[in-house]
Amino acid sequence: MKTYKIVVLGDFGVGKTSLIRRYVLDDFSEAYRATIGVHLYKHLDTLATARPPVQVSLVVWDIEGAPLPDDRTRGYLVGASGAIVVGDLTRADPFTAMWEAADMFEEARAGRPICFALNKSDASAAEHPETVKRMVRRYDCSVFRTSALTGDSVSPMFHALARAILSLGL
Amino acid sequence: MTLDPALLIDTLGIVAIRLDDDLCVAEICGEEETLAIGDDIREAMPVLYGLEDELAGPAVDLTMPFIQTGRNNDEPVSLSIRRDPATGALWLLRRDVREESEIHRQLVQNHNSLSLAQAELVKARDAAQDADRTKTAFLANVSHELRTPLHVIIGGASILSRTGARRLDIDEVPEYARDIHESGILLLQLVDDLIDLSRSETGDLSIYEEACDLCAVASGIVSLCRELPEARGTRIEAVLPENPVGLMGDARRIKQVLLNLISNALKAVAGRTDATVTITVASDSDGGGPRLTVADNGLGMTPEDLAVARKPFGQPRAAVRAKGAGLGLAIVHRLVELHGGGVEIETAPNRGLTATVTFDPARSRPAPAVPQSAKGSSVTRTSPSPT
Numbered sequence: 001m002k003t004y005k006i007v008v009l010g011d012f013g014v015g016k017t018s019l020i021r022r023y024v025l026d027d028f029s030e031a032y033r034a035t036i037g038v039h040l041y042k043h044l045d046t047l048a049t050a051r052p053p054v055q056v057s058l059v060v061w062d063i064e065g066a067p068l069p070d071d072r073t074r075g076y077l078v079g080a081s082g083a084i085v086v087g088d089l090t091r092a093d094p095f096t097a098m099w100e101a102a103d104m105f106e107e108a109r110a111g112r113p114i115c116f117a118l119n120k121s122d123a124s125a126a127e128h129p130e131t132v133k134r135m136v137r138r139y140d141c142s143v144f145r146t147s148a149l150t151g152d153s154v155s156p157m158f159h160a161l162a163r164a165i166l167s168l169g170l
Numbered sequence: 171m172t173l174d175p176a177l178l179i180d181t182l183g184i185v186a187i188r189l190d191d192d193l194c195v196a197e198i199c200g201e202e203e204t205l206a207i208g209d210d211i212r213e214a215m216p217v218l219y220g221l222e223d224e225l226a227g228p229a230v231d232l233t234m235p236f237i238q239t240g241r242n243n244d245e246p247v248s249l250s251i252r253r254d255p256a257t258g259a260l261w262l263l264r265r266d267v268r269e270e271s272e273i274h275r276q277l278v279q280n281h282n283s284l285s286l287a288q289a290e291l292v293k294a295r296d297a298a299q300d301a302d303r304t305k306t307a308f309l310a311n312v313s314h315e316l317r318t319p320l321h322v323i324i325g326g327a328s329i330l331s332r333t334g335a336r337r338l339d340i341d342e343v344p345e346y347a348r349d350i351h352e353s354g355i356l357l358l359q360l361v362d363d364l365i366d367l368s369r370s371e372t373g374d375l376s377i378y379e380e381a382c383d384l385c386a387v388a389s390g391i392v393s394l395c396r397e398l399p400e401a402r403g404t405r406i407e408a409v410l411p412e413n414p415v416g417l418m419g420d421a422r423r424i425k426q427v428l429l430n431l432i433s434n435a436l437k438a439v440a441g442r443t444d445a446t447v448t449i450t451v452a453s454d455s456d457g458g459g460p461r462l463t464v465a466d467n468g469l470g471m472t473p474e475d476l477a478v479a480r481k482p483f484g485q486p487r488a489a490v491r492a493k494g495a496g497l498g499l500a501i502v503h504r505l506v507e508l509h510g511g512g513v514e515i516e517t518a519p520n521r522g523l524t525a526t527v528t529f530d531p532a533r534s535r536p537a538p539a540v541p542q543s544a545k546g547s548s549v550t551r552t553s554p555s556p557t
Contacts, residue, residue, distance in 0.1 A: 013286045
């Protein structure tokens with residue numbers, strides 16, 4: 001079984017670590033602790049919706065948050081098969097940092113799939129349908145309203161990215 | 171493709187060292203592990219996954235600062251991988267950056283925490299400014315809504331009190347008296363609504379709870395609404411289940427909810443030749459809680475208009491000319507929330523509007539022993555839906 005590298009990108013404090021920990025460890029903490037550099041999580045999962053179900057092995061790179069791309073972050077993208085770009089729905093502008101991160105990934109790893117996580121959906125009812133449409137058009141991606149707190153749409157998002165990676169035959 | 175650990179040489183600590191036919195891998199993940207030749211070192215160093223193509227190249231030169239290693243992601247190293255041009259071997263250069271990382275972490279943590287706190291403050295400021303604007307608009311609306319009927323009352327009373335040559339004909343008196351009476355009722359309703367709204371804002375709006383029958387409440391209100399002048403020409407139907415629907419709640423407040431919703435529906439269907447308003451009561455048969463639905467085939471609303479209508483004094487564009495201060499829906503929401511329920515609205519322009527009030531399933535109760543439902547009113551009863 002091949003192991004795929006997935007990077008999780010976005011501004012600081014949007015919940016990247018929380019999403020990963022919810023997915024890998026099924027745990028959540030309210031306390032904010034900034035990620036420095038990169039934390040790695042290796043996770044074996046089964047795509048139960050595939051026929052027959054498929055096992056995938058993922059190494060999830062939890063990358064230090066930044067509002068704008070920098071060279072250090074670019075260095076972490078080498079060899080990534082896909083990306084999850086996270087934004088915080090409770091912020092006045094959740095999207096600028098998301099576009100920046102997605103563009104950086106697209107430039108570094110052209111053609112590799114991206115999923116967008118509109119996180120903290122438990123705390124915001126905002127839908128942003130027009131922006132979501134633009135995201136889907138521009139990156140041919142899936143967009144999920146996620147909540148690391150409740151676990152809503154977290155696993156489905158990682159599964160969707162894994163399916164997209166497998167479908168590319170990477 | 172696997173990576174042979176024999177190719178990896180580390181300058182900080184031993185990563186892989188050949189011992190006869192075995193390879194001993196030490197302290198990669200906080201525990202000593204042993205790999206045999208041919209084993210995949212990526213299992214011990216997941217950071218190498220995804221880098222296969224790059225590592226296979228002739229001139230490898232990768233640097234990744236602050237990679238957290240160890241079982242608990244708590245051993246920060248700066249990682250560089252280079253190919254030795256002389257031997258062709260890959261060099262894995264790890265530098266312990268624990269101290270550097272901690273300083274960096276504190277700086278970043280402080281910066282991020284401050285930025286997040288600043289963003290929260292900006293949000294709180296914006297919310298306060300928004301609340302201030304809403305309050306100003308609210309006062310302007312209240313003044314306007316109070317002034318209109320007051321003008322009618324003052325003007326009407328002034329005309330009624332004329333004497334001498336300008337005195338009204340006796341035939342005209344009832345008309346002015348009626349206008350004054352209607353304006354007085356309008357003012358009273360407005361003041362009652364304002365009191366309710368104000369109490370709900372301060373948390374003082376309370377409900378008197380008792381076991382009641384939603385069917386009795388609905389049929390009573392339907393009978394009342396059929397007598398309203400604004401209901402003339404509108405078909406008002408009640409669809410009630412076979413058995414009473416018991417609920418622990420405040421019957422008077424639930425009547426108010428229904429009255430407000432039906433009143434909005436009557437405004438929406440005004441002028442239609444096929445105007446219909448349907449009130450449906452459903453039991454808690456599916457465990458989702460007892461439900462009341464008010465549906466009309468009137469103007470409907472755009473999502474933007476609906477958002478306006480939900481706010482106090484909100485008047486959607488289509489309803490600008492309709493009577494009412496625009497407090498009804500806001501009060502409905504507050505009253506239903508007090509019953510642990512919610513209001514869902516489905517609507518689209520020219521497709522009518524359906525408001526569904528769902529009560530907390532925990533409030534389901536056997537209906538009172540003597541249901542008053544349907545007495546003296548023509549309603550349609552339906553059989554309970556199969557479960």
